[in-house]
Amino acid sequence: MTALSGRLSLPEPREAEPALRWRAVRSGPFGVLDIGSTKVVALIGRVSGGETVSVLGLGWKRAQGVKAGAIVDLDAADKVIRSAVGEAENKAEHHLEHVTVTLACGSPESRLFNLQWPIGGRAVTPGDIHRLIEEGTRRAATEGRHIVHTLPLGFSLDETEGVIDPSGLCCETLGLKLHVIDVASSALRNLRQTLARADLALEAAVVAPLAAGLGVLTPDERELGATVVDMGGGITAIGIFIEGQIIHATQIPIGGQHVTNDIARLLSTSLDTAERLKTLYGNVEASPDDEREMLPVTVSGDDEPFAFERVPRRHLIEIIRPRLEETLELIKDRLDASGLTRDGASRVVLTGGACQLPGLRELAARILGRPVRLGRPMPLPGVPEENQGPGLAVAAGLLLWASGLDGGAGRLGREEFGRRRGGLIRRLVGALRERFA
DSSP states (O other): OEEEOOOOOOOOOTTGGGGGGGOOOOOOOEEEEEOOEEEEEEEEEEEETTEEEEEEEEEEEEEOOOETTTEHHHHHHHHHHHHHHHHHHHHTTTTOEEEEEOOSSSOEEEEEEEEEEOOOTTBBOOOHHHHHHHHHHHHHOOOTEEEEEEEEEEEEETTTEEEEEOOTTTTTTTEEEEEEEEEEEEEEEEEEHHHHHHTTTEEEEEEEEHHHHHHHHOOOHHHEEEEEEEOOOOSSEEEEETTEEEEEEESSSSOOHHHHHEEEEEEEOOOOHHHHHHHHHHHHSGGGGGGEEEEEEEEESSTTTTTTEEHHHHHHHHHHHHHEEEHHHHHHHHHHHHOOOOHHHHHHEEEEEGGOTTTHHHHHHHHHOOEEEEOOOOOOOTTTTTGGGGHHHHHHHHHHHHHHHHHTTTTTTHHHHHHHHHHHHHHHHHHHHHHOO
């Protein structure tokens, strides 16, 4: 954590502080795009009644040209993005020109800054707050990195912490805890280039841990403290939430696709067959019957078109479990290294397509040493029931973020946030989103 203090030299704020304007709830159709390692999901939504989001169109395609959340083949990624977006547009009867996109690449880094601004005993003005945040983002800037999220977490007046809105209050020194998430600039440029090839503009980028948390955590979990673990195909995203806000985000380059690869390699079968075996027969815990249950496995490269072998189900489980144990150990290491275990890691919510193997929740609870539940996004009107599952968590959270109903970077529901936070931080967050998108 970095402390910034002393007298800062900054230009005077612009008249009327336009950077502090409120980011309003969307009034018309809008699009989001979740580009993952195994699937690409496009959603076109619209806010209904000022309180909920309805899905007008859904496009769901198998990913191509993407590895660990990063674009590795422009032509292949362009083709599948066009297909997913086109399917959503046809269902919604609405053409998209720009989209909000999940950012799962670029090695996101999460940093907290303690900032101080000299006030000299007078009343705090919106200009003081604006300049304090401007200085924080300037100090946080790193060559080769792009700031994606700049999130004010809370103010302090001299020795008094937990101030919601410091405007008009007197103090000697105004303090602010600021959370900054940045990514490699090249990854963001590749994302923009890929979207441009598909005739789309990048409206905003949201890191996967934040989107997943918005998708599956309850308001109480976000307020009291919880960790979301989104187990995707190529990466596992981790976000720690407390007091309604994300305070730490990270990810590890391992996901469900690695389990599939292990099965294919060790059973000498195709990736499609390995994925089918994992989905239909996969488990984390073995039982006595697993030694007797024999599974048909198509042999890769055999001259006979339908040659297969039979392997005991126990052998499949013995392939799956070590990889998941490794993943959970890495998650535990990341949580411990964050230094925020007491704040937001006391409860863990697993989500993502790779979290659905039987026995994984119990294994995670043992390795992480914390209560664990499986998280599913709230049902989205307009999405078929077969698509309403943990695999939609990031896309659902992305839709909530883009709608403007997320309550300010994942704080509380819109009405509750307005009642308890006064709206100041929400305006700041909205402005900073626009600036660093």
